[in-house]
Amino acid sequence: KYEDPTRRDSLGHVLETYYSTAMANFARATVTAHPSSLAALSATKFLEQGNDLSLLRLLADSLTLKFSGNRYVDDYVALVNDLEKLPPGSTAPPIVLQSMEGKTISLADYRGKIVLVDFWASWCQPCRRANPDLVRLYKKYQSDRIEFIGVSLDDNMDAWKRAVKNDGLIWPQVSELKKWDSRCVTDYKIGSIPYSILLDESGKIIAKGLSAEDLDLKIQELLRKKS
DSSP states (O other), rough: SSSSSHHHHHHHHHHHHHHHHHHHHHHHHHHHOOOOOOGGGGGGGOOOOTTTTTHHHHHHHHHHHHTTHHHHHHHHHHHHHHHSSOTSSSSSSOEEEEEETTTEEEEEGGGGSSSEEEETTTTOOHHHHHHHHHHHHHHHTTTTTTEEEEEEEEEEEHHHHHHHHHHTTOOOOEESSSSSGGGGHHHTOSSSEEEEEETTSSSSSEEOOOOHHHHHHHOOOOOHHHH
């Protein structure tokens, strides 16, 4: 396989596809068999937020009964509640906003590409800590038909500009400069930031609220399916 790059890539695709399928099946079996176990939370990263939503809800309800007040469970339940409000598979609400240069940017302009929409703000410290990981992901995948759009919940243009420059955010950035009164907060049912939504080429939601690590895995999976 090392002598023939074509065979190497083909074999790698087969093995990676098998791994993804095997882990998804194992995760479903684990959650089904142990819905009251905290360890089952680690299996959820291999599930599909859209196709496995009923299983994710089963786990959320079971863990709530046994571990009420546990912060990991509370975070997970909040994610499942959010998924049910605007579930994966549904079409993302429109975004038509101004960049800091005054250019109108529309989410619809990116149809035909995988898009990561990142909701953040200069005043949000968890967002700022997450930005280096997003920069790394952007540089890794920017040549693979994947686009990023940053939607800021700022209300101060200067603070927004400084944060974009200091954090090296080189993808398109837009904002209403209305903080939590921004329309996208209502449309996307955002309760906290940082918050990311991954969209497919047709503008439908693939996954929501993933960490940078899980986003990396999900993007790799999507690219494998297209190769």
